[in-house]
Amino acid sequence: MSLEIEVIDPDRYLHEKLVSDVVILDPNTTIYTPEHLWLSSGIRAIDHCIETITSPMSNILANTACLKGLRLLLGSLKPSRDPTNLSARMECQLGAWLSVTGLTQDVMLMASHGIGHILGSYGVLHGHTSCIMAPHIMKFNWPHMSDSMKCDLMQAFGGNEEPYQLLFEYIRDLEMPQSLAAVNIAPDAIPDIARKSMFDAFTQSNLRPISAKDVEEILQNIIENLTAV
Secondary structure, three states, X not given: OOOOXXXXXXXXXXXXXXXXXXXXXXXXXXOOOOHHHHHHHHHHHHHXXXXXHOOOOOOHHHHHHHHHHHHHHHHXXXXXXXXXXXXXXXXXXXXHHHHOOOHHHOOOOOHHHHHHHHHHHOOOOHHHHHXXXXXXXXXXXXXXXXXXXXXXXXXXXXXXXXXXXXXHHHHHHOOOOOOOHHHOOOHHHHHHHHHHHOXXXXXXXXXXXXXXXHXXXXXXXXXXXXXXX
């Protein structure tokens, strides 16, 4: 069967047949998923939630769904390290499903994902890019977030510290990579990553305007492991 696929540009293709008709969420299917893949995918979903909640394009439906998804993921990802904890794994699957609500409504994500796409071209795993970038972009955007955005995140994360610091500590507790060195990115690659990041639509849709110089400064600060954001 041939498909008439719409070519938006040489790197983007659209067709309804390229999307699954059904997605089955069954925690039993996750038992043999490698732990690093499971946990980093969970952080990726958390990143989806955060960048939807704080997107200037967000709406009440996407916001509500992603807030619920964020709470589910924050509460269940750590206990889901036990692959036999099927209730925690199910909550993670539900949280990940809710985390893409914004994308289905044309809510653009932001710089953590944009920079992450370029890190991916250097061989960094998809979920690991969020483990590295999400807390730092969240901190970068924090001064530009509305009071309601901050309130939503603070309620979801709880604790006495800023949510971006709590996210950093959450990722550290999961023993996921949090520096460029941990994923074998050399410092001399930073200017190229920063430059290329500016061509990604998600970088351009960041809540706080971000330049290649900003990206380079953020990356320079995370060459090695940190104890805080």
